[in-house]
Amino acid sequence: MVENMSVPTEIPEGDLDLEGAVIVALGCNDKGVWASCAESLEAALARFRAEGIDVLARSSWWSSQAWPDPTDPPFLNGVVIVRTEHDPQALMGKLARIEDVFGRRRSVRNAPRTLDLDLIAYGRVSGDLDGLILPHPRAAERLFVMGPLAEIAPEWRHPTADVAAQLLTAMCTVGVDARPQRRL
Template sequence: MSDVTAVVAIGANLPQADGTPAIETCRWAVEQLRRIPGMRVAAVSSWWESAPIPPDPRSPPYVNGAALLEGALGPEALLAALHAIEDRAGRVRPYVNAPRVLDLDLIDLGGVVRDGPAPILPHPRAAGRAFVLMPLAEVAPGWVHPVLGKSVETLIADLPAQQIARLAS
C-alpha cells in the first residue's frame, strides 16, 4: 500500500488503574502512535472536553483530540495497532458506550470507503460528533467526508448543540 493519511480520534474519560488522569493517557497515546511501525504522526490537535454521547449521568466528561498519521499501513493493520495501544492502557469493554480509559478510533484512511470487514470507513458516527469533528478540523482543515461529500467545517456547522470546550494547553 502506498502512503496514505489517516485520521485517528483519541478519547478517554477514566483514569488508568494507576490513577493516571484521562488527559495524560491521551498524551501517552500520542507517543504510542509515534511508535507504530510504518506510520508517522504529522499533526496533533488541541485537547477538548466533551459530554458523553449518548448522555450518561454516570459517566465523567471525556478528553478528546485527534492525530493525523501518514504512512503505508492498511486498515486492518492500523486498527490492530490502535487496539494494541488501547489494551496497553488497560481498556476494557464491559458494554457499548461504557466509560473508558482510552478510545482510539480510525475515522478516515485516505478517503477509503468500506462497509467491512472492520474497520468500517469512514467511521460511521464521526460526522455527527463534535468531539471528533472539532479536533479533526485542527489537524485536517478542509477534510471532506468521503461518503457525505461535506467538508469538516460544514459538518461542524450542521451539528446540533453539543457540550464541548477546548482545554487550556
C-alpha cells in the same frame, strides 16, 4: 508526567495530503493509572511511533460530557492525522493493541474507558472492509471528533458526504458541548 509531544498542533494544510489523510480520534474518560486523562492521551500518542504510526498533525484536547450517559465521567478527546505503512485492518490492530496496553476493557457499550482509539478515515477509502467500516459511520455527527479535526484540517472533506470538516462542525448532533481545552 508525559510532556506534550513535539508534534505541531497544526501544520499548513498545503503540507498535508488531505485526500490521503489517515485520521485517528482519541478519547478517555477513565484516567486509569495516569494522573489525568490528558496524561493518558499524551502517553498513547507517544506509543504510536513504536507501532509504526507517525503523527503529522494533532488537535488540542477537547472536553465534553459523556455520551449517552452524562452521569459518567466527562471525556477528553482529540484527533491526529497520521502516516503509516499499515493497511486499514492492520492499523486497527495496532490501535487495538495500544488500547489494550492502556487497560481498555470492553464491557458494556459506551462504558467509561481508559483509551478509545477510532480510525475515522483512511484516505478516500469507503465501505465495509470485513467489519471495519470506513469512514467511521458516526464521526461526522460528533463535535468531539469534527471540532478537533476542523482545528487542524478545516478543509478536509468527508469521503462520502463530501463536506468539509469546518462545515460538518455546525451539523453535529452528538457531543455538542465539546470545547477545546486551554493549553498550559
